[in-house]
Amino acid sequence: MLSADFAVFNVDQLITMAPAAHPAASGPLGIVERGALAAQNGKIVWLGPMDDFHDNVRLDANATAINPHGRVVLPGFVDPHTHPIFAGSRVNDFYRRALGERYQEQLQSGGIMETVRATRAASEDALIDAGFCRAEGFLCNGTTTIEAKTGYGLTGEDEAKSLRALTRLQRLTPLKIVPAFLGGHVVPADFAGDGDAYVARLIEEWLPQAKDMASIVDVWADDGAFSEEQSRRILGAARDLGFALTAHANELGPHGGARMAAELGALSVDHAVYLDDRDIAALAKSGTVAVLLPATTLFLGSDTYAPARRLLDAGVRVALGTDYNPGTSFTQNMQLVLSLAVLKLGMSAEEVLRAATINAAAAVGMEDRVGSLEVGKFCDLSIFTVDDYRSIPYHLGANLVDTVVAGGGVVVQDGKTVLLSAPRA
Ligand code: NIG
Ligand code: FE
Numbered sequence: 445m446l447s448a449d450f451a452v453f454n455v456d457q458l459i460t461m462a463p464a465a466h467p468a469a470s471g472p473l474g475i476v477e478r479g480a481l482a483a484q485n486g487k488i489v490w491l492g493p494m495d496d497f498h499d500n501v502r503l504d505a506n507a508t509a510i511n512p513h514g515r516v517v518l519p520g521f522v523d524p525h526t527h528p529i530f531a532g533s534r535v536n537d538f539y540r541r542a543l544g545e546r547y548q549e550q551l552q553s554g555g556i557m558e559t560v561r562a563t564r565a566a567s568e569d570a571l572i573d574a575g576f577c578r579a580e581g582f583l584c585n586g587t588t589t590i591e592a593k594t595g596y597g598l599t600g601e602d603e604a605k606s607l608r609a610l611t612r613l614q615r616l617t618p619l620k621i622v623p624a625f626l627g628g629h630v631v632p633a634d635f636a637g638d639g640d641a642y643v644a645r646l647i648e649e650w651l652p653q654a655k656d657m658a659s660i661v662d663v664w665a666d667d668g669a670f671s672e673e674q675s676r677r678i679l680g681a682a683r684d685l686g687f688a689l690t691a692h693a694n695e696l697g698p699h700g701g702a703r704m705a706a707e708l709g710a711l712s713v714d715h716a717v718y719l720d721d722r723d724i725a726a727l728a729k730s731g732t733v734a735v736l737l738p739a740t741t742l743f744l745g746s747d748t749y750a751p752a753r754r755l756l757d758a759g760v761r762v763a764l765g766t767d768y769n770p771g772t773s774f775t776q777n778m779q780l781v782l783s784l785a786v787l788k789l790g791m792s793a794e795e796v797l798r799a800a801t802i803n804a805a806a807a808v809g810m811e812d813r814v815g816s817l818e819v820g821k822f823c824d825l826s827i828f829t830v831d832d833y834r835s836i837p838y839h840l841g842a843n844l845v846d847t848v849v850a851g852g853g854v855v856v857q858d859g860k861t862v863l864l865s866a867p868r869a
Pocket of ligand 2: 525527692767769
């Protein structure tokens, strides 16, 4: 008999994302109909059909038990690409693009540098306070793990401040945060015209200092950001220091960055909009996850979406993310991203749900801990107010999340966060 301090009963569809999780789990999503799940100390200890629960699990006297009859339960979403450490707003960019201004023009005039100025001026505590509210936003939308990038400091001290903010934020919020160092976001105005000097400084000074605070190093490989050669220098140095790698690549046009990152063994290549057959073959060969961000394409007013079907047909593992940031994708709602992936990327309900959970976990190096409901993994799950998973992407722009559990504790109830700790209090 297993003891448990948390349980969910009578779930219409317990979607494990792990066909091998239980003999009763069926199909590519490993669905247990009328299922139940139990956890102890934050980790899943048992799951299976409700009828088998009491033969296997004894609940502690003070256990939490939820009985969400008529609901779908999914692993908490893993959002593998977010930029939540920033100050200021880019609301003006948004409306100017609607009038025809292009994002590439905004990069020259203000764009990211506007956010960089505001972020440099903000204190570490202010970044944490804003980050705490944003963490609640992710949780309310059913996301329990994010990969969180720096990249709006772009000096040694301001990037370190952003990394410290992420480290301290992790102690305040039950949202799991995978910190990624994006000192290689763009060449800041203070180094205008001398990208190579910026790259050298980043490699010599800032990468080593990021080692204790970030697990992943990111670079933006695109025209207007870093060249293939500069990106290779940054990622190569990061690899030598023991970081996992990722890249924003081929977002705005064809570039050597996507293939280069795949060849260096990056966990993921993100955006991946403008890819040729060789790029796709390189991603398939290296097992690099393509993290697709259709909300960004929509927000930029572009009609060119990532070639999801070509990637899937070539055997590339595809994940989905929000790209939450003030400039190009101001949404924290993975459910909206799932709808866009069906509508604009031609993906099926099963493909989008795997892309937002287990494949996204792989994209951030967390596949052994989150992204599916399996014994031994974290008890991170969301309960949706529908009785069929195919209804989730079908609702456009809604938030169907009723309850969220992170580490075996209820963190969102009736759609609102249950405060576990307060910022800096
Ligand atoms: O993922 N592509 C680069 N970086 C962000 C945009 C950042 C910004 O515009 O503030 C992105 O789209
Ligand atoms: Fe991004």
